[in-house]
Amino acid sequence: MENPAYQKLVALSEELQLLSDVAGLLSWDQEVNMAKKGVAYRAKQMAWFSGETHKKFTDPQVGDWISECEADSAIIEPGSDAAANLREWRHSYDSETKLPSELVTEFAATCALAHESWAEARGKSDFSHFAPHLEKLIGLCKQRVECCGYDDKPYDALLDKYERGSTTAEITSVFADLKRDLIPIVDEACAQEPFDPVKNGAEYSIASQVAFNREIAEAIGFDFDAGRIDTAVHPFCTGLGPMDTRLTTRYMTSDFRSSLFGVLHETGHGLYDQGLREAVYGQPVGDSVSLGVHESQSRLWENQVGRSAEFWEQWLPRAAHYFPNLSSLSVEEMTRACNQAERSFIRVEADEVTYDLHIMVRFEMESAIFNDDLAVADIPAEWNRRMKEMFGLDVDKDANGCLQDIHWSMGGFGYFPTYSLGNLNASHLFKAAKEQDSSIEAGFKNGDYSGLLNWMREKIHQPGSFYLPKDLVERAAGSPVNAEAHLAHLRSRYIFG
Amino acid sequence: MENPAYQKLVALSEELQLLSDVAGLLSWDQEVNMAKKGVAYRAKQMAWFSGETHKKFTDPQVGDWISECEADSAIIEPGSDAAANLREWRHSYDSETKLPSELVTEFAATCALAHESWAEARGKSDFSHFAPHLEKLIGLCKQRVECCGYDDKPYDALLDKYERGSTTAEITSVFADLKRDLIPIVDEACAQEPFDPVKNGAEYSIASQVAFNREIAEAIGFDFDAGRIDTAVHPFCTGLGPMDTRLTTRYMTSDFRSSLFGVLHETGHGLYDQGLREAVYGQPVGDSVSLGVHESQSRLWENQVGRSAEFWEQWLPRAAHYFPNLSSLSVEEMTRACNQAERSFIRVEADEVTYDLHIMVRFEMESAIFNDDLAVADIPAEWNRRMKEMFGLDVDKDANGCLQDIHWSMGGFGYFPTYSLGNLNASHLFKAAKEQDSSIEAGFKNGDYSGLLNWMREKIHQPGSFYLPKDLVERAAGSPVNAEAHLAHLRSRYIFG
Incomplete structure (x- = not known):
């Protein structure tokens, strides 16, 4: 592509990616390594990067370059990397330039304080401590919505940030289908007798967990x-x-599954990142497409693969090698132990079958806040009412209710639905992959996962952001995503006899 | 300080420090964590930071701000932080703007290749493999010397980069004094019967080393x-x-002293960094003053403190707790085991008494290269001749000779002398501290090191770059540094009976 404006956009895009990756290291290091007194200075460094990248990308000359390219018929010819890059740059440029830089700065500063306050409020289970910060964040997000604009519902402007093209209407409809058929599965799965031969008082050494997880990830x-x-x-x-x-993962010495499924999940994300095209790294076509697709890759390896009987057929002997107390378990028992359902308060600890109900509660709450103006003061009661309705549970304290998640304290309204989209995408893509290529399932029996990985590499990883998320999934699977495959998957896992 | 130009310089100085600290994390992470395939991209990120900081600092308006401040009598009034900051900014600005940015870029690119080539050459002990890269680096450094200018010898321009104000003439004179009196000490120390009850076949577990080192560092x-x-x-x-x-440190399971003295050394550097004034962080007065002073802090805790009988009086019981095979050792035996001398090829493994001779060889070599035009092809033979003269050793291969150190492959000519300056400064400052404050030595007997640390905090750490390095040491100790205290220290440690 000889167009000089296009070359400048590619160079800028790559430079911004380079800076964003440096900011990624700052953040990774803060979570994994940094001692506590380093926090304030690290926050200053992070702020420098947000300011600098926003300034560089919203420079008016960037808009000029984009317009120049849009006038070049060789570039806008559909089907090329250049056309896809340009589509994404235009979308990002329009979104970012709509936000006054004071709003961006105030939002970042408010989040930093809100995050501190949330952690304290959760610790004390005192919503009133967090409420003023939440009020301010919601106010800023509403300003953001007004700046960005929307076609139908205000909340759409927030959803689009995390899942390009998704809307309140569409997610409402998908979730309605899902919920209708999911509730009976949840009822039946939760009625089963609990079965846990793994968490049996045995000690699972961290060194063995590290070695076992690594073997599987490899x-x-x-x-x-x-x-x-x-x-x-x-x-x-x-x-x-x-x-x-x-x-990253975390270890419990009482149960190796916590770190293992954490690693399988994050490895799924990691395989996506490692599968992107290196030659176009830093351009949209070399970047992952959305959170809902990213989450499909993590859920795929964690659940569809990692909790299957075929998987444990292969890995139970290795598990017993590392943890001899498991030697007496059968594959069927281990598989069943990895697919236990229970209604509970906490999303991050929820099993696969109840998980999406937790997301629905959050989606309904956020939708009410932004579309119908649910007041901040009413959030705890509304949360608890919905939890009662959805799970039949009485929330005992806000720490187990509306204060449990970190997302709101980071201003991440619109993020939660991508988790459920990830679940649906995972099942939909997994079903299509197996139908399209029979060697995939055959491979599993020999511990060979390359068939599935190669299918994902070709259909999902390598395209990067060449297509919009929904188009990508539809092209890969041969049909648009819906709840069917996921429901079938859950039925086969959780309904016995 | 109300001067707007001064305020801009402070803000720029702090921004450049922030970026330099981010680059520091990139580099730390590369050494400590990063998997091998990440190298190429990390190098690109590092290059972005050098380019960006050089560009920001050499902007002509920075020169204007400095000139404006120099015309403001309130700022240049000696004795203020502002005056010291301005002195340092002027010096750095003049140095950096003298270098054409092509030279900076070419130097960085040449170093990257030279470093690879050096590692390979050292592995194969094949100097000819590294020679063309070394030739090019020396050529670029000579260009640098011409750009920067010098009063007496060309090599002075390189020395000044690492130790502000140091010259060939001055170091030649200091080293001549040191060498004259050091040689008899080396002779006598190396004639002693070797004594090593620590490296006795016992296994020193890494976990115990980590715990022991941490206890001491704390x-x-x-x-x-x-x-x-x-x-x-x-x-x-x-x-x-x-x-x-x-x-960072490294662990040998055959000898806990390797990691311990590494940690003591690096903790000395770390105490200096932790002792800088936080309120002026990012300004020269909040920054360490020179490599020769930094090294004095590491050598102080590693050698003057860590290899003393008083230290082992305190710590031998803890050592025996972690490593029971040491239980039978007396304090005198342990101290002697930590002060063994031997003539050897490798600088980084050298004991305290022979160490400076290794530095002298390097200083003489570099001085010959830059002042007298020693040809690259003649370096190995010249190195070996000087090793024979200095140590009476016949170098068996270049990997144990002129290829052993990383410094030249990074273009770091002029760096080595700061190691010996560090040794001299350490002894000189330690002697002065004990003379000025008798509670320092008294504290050691109870494992209380705060007297020494507080003295260093006040006299060395807190001033930052307020004074030039030599002035700082002279003001702290009450007399200019010379070799006397160091020679006395070595005699007391290495000459028995």
Whole structure:
């Protein structure tokens, strides 16, 4: 592509990615390594990066370059990387320039304080401590919504930030279908007798967990020459460059599954990052497409693969090697132990079958806040009412209710629905992959996961942001995502006999 | 200080420090964590930071601000932080603007290749492999010398970069005094019967070494809420911010002293960084003053303190707790085991008494290269000739000779002398501190190191770069540094009976 404006945009895009990856390291290091007194200075460094990248990208000449390219018929020809890059740059440029830089700065400063306040409020289970910060954050998000504009509902402007193109209407409809058929599955799954031969008082040494997890991550395709696994309070995956993917997990000595499924989940994210095209790294076509697709990759390896009987057929002997107290378990018992359902308060500890109900509560709450003006003071009661309605549970304290998640304290309204989209995408893509390529399932029986990984590499990872998220999934699977495959998957896992 | 130009310089200085600390994290992470495939991208990120900081600092308006301040009598009034800051900014600005940015870029690119080539050449002990890169680096350094200018010898321009104000003539004179009196001490120390009851076949577990080292680092004053210790191939200390100091060490299971003295050394550097004034962090007066003073702090805690009988009086019981095979040793035996001398090829493994001779060889070599035009092809033979003369040793291969150190592959000509300056400063300051404050030595007997640390805090750490290095040491000690105190220290340690 010879157009000089296009070349400048590519160079800028790559420079901004480079800076964003440096900011990623600052953040990773803060979670994994940094001693506590380093926090204030680290926050200053992070703020420098947000300010600098916002300033560089919203420079009016960037808009000129984009317009120049849009006038160049060779570039806007659909089907090229350049056209896709341009589409994404235009979208980001329009979104970012709509936000006054004072709003961006105030938002960042408010989040920093809100985050501190939330952690304290959760600790004391005192919503009133967090309420003024939440009020301010919601106010700023409403300003943001007004700046960005929306076609239908105000909340749409927030959803679009995390899942390009998603709307309140569409998610409401998807969730309605899902909920209708999910409730009976939850009822039946939760009625089963609890079965847990793993958490039996045995001690699972951390060294053995580390070794076992690494063996599995390597077997499913994670490249340890281009990444690593560390310990952190909150498990996450962050890409620091085309050849540097960092995963974290946490360890419980009473139950090896906590770290293992954490690693499988984050490895799924990591495989996506390691599968992006290196040659176009830093351009939209070399970047992951959305949170809902990213989450499909983590859920795929954690749940569809990692909790299956085929998986434990392969890995139970290794588990018993590392943890001899498991030697007496059968594959069926281990599989069943990894697929237990229970209604509970806390989303991050929820099993696969109840998980989406937790997301629905949050989606309904956020939708009420932004579309219908639910007042901050009414949030705890409204949360508890919905939890009663959805789960039949009486929330005992706000720490187990509306204060449990970190997202709101970071101003992340609109983020939660991507978790459920991830679940639906995972099942939808997994079903399509197996139908399209019969060697995938055959491979599992020999511990060979390359068939599935290669399918994802080709259909999901390599395209990057070439397509919009929904188009990408539809093209890969041959049909638009819906709840069917996921419901079938849950039925097969959780309904016995 | 109300002058707007001064305010702008302060803000710029703090911004550049912030960026330099981010680059420090990139580099620390590369040594401590990063998987191998991340190297190329990390190098790109590092290059971005050098380019950006050079560009920001050499902007002509920075020169205007400095000139404006120099015309403001309120600022240049000696004795203020502002005057000291201005002196340092002027010096750095003049140095950096003298270098054409092409030279800076070419130097960085040449170093990257030279470093690879050196590692390979050292591995194969093949100087000819490294020679063309060394030739090019020396050529670029000679260009640098011409750009910067010098009063007496060309090599002075390189020395000044690492130790502000030092010259070939002055170091030649200091080293001549030192060498004259050191040689007989080396002769006598190396004639002693070797005595090593520590490296006796026992296994020193890494976990115990980590715990023991941490206990000691904490006892001498390192704040683990504002720093940490990790493992790396090459031990180092890097300050990532006013409250974030990272040390590294390496572990040998056959000898706990390797990691311990590494930690004591790096903790000395770390205490200096943790002792800088936080309120002026990012300004020259909040920054360490020179490598020769930094090294004095590391050598102080490693050698003057850590290899003393008083130290082992306190710590031998703890050592025996962690490593029971040491229980039968007396304090005298342990102290003697920590002060063994031997003539050897490798600088980084050299004991305290022979160490400076290694530095002298390097100083003489570099001085010959830059002042007298020693040809690259003649370097190995010249190195070996000087090693024979200095140590009576026949170098068996270049890997044990002129290829052993990393410094030249990074273009670091002029760096080595600061190691010996560090040794001299350490002894000179330690002697003065004990003479000025008798409670310092009394404290050691109870394991209380705060007297010594507080003296260093006040006299060396808190001034930052307020004074020039030599002035700082002279003001602290009450007399200019010379070799006397160091020679007396070595005699008391290495000459028995």
